[in-house]
Amino acid sequence: RVIEVGDGVAVTECFGQTRTVSLLLMNEDIQVGDYLLIQAGGFAFERIEPERAEESLKLMQELMTQSNDARLWGEARIGSA
Structure with missing residues (x-):
């Protein structure tokens, strides 16, 4: 999402990152x-x-959450082996 427009550039924000x-x-x-x-x-x-945009952002958020869950699950499995 554009939060500022300048001379030939825009400042955008997505998931808290500009x-x-x-x-x-x-x-x-x-x-x-x-x-x-x-x-x-x-x-x-x-x-x-x-x-x-909202549909895409929602999907990206779900994928990031699943990726993090998978990483945590994998670490737990390695630690319990």
Whole structure:
């Protein structure tokens, strides 16, 4: 989610982490509150609808939770062997 827009860049927030990204690849005006898809290199390349963003964020949160649960389960199994 965009929390600030500057000259050719936007500051975004996701899961409590902020990141400054380039808007060089965007063909449209970006506003505070917009949701963006961002390449690993830090370039925003697509604005997405809030509903789609919320669905994606929910799925990511579930995957991160499952990943953490799996790590903890694996550590418990190793420790109990």
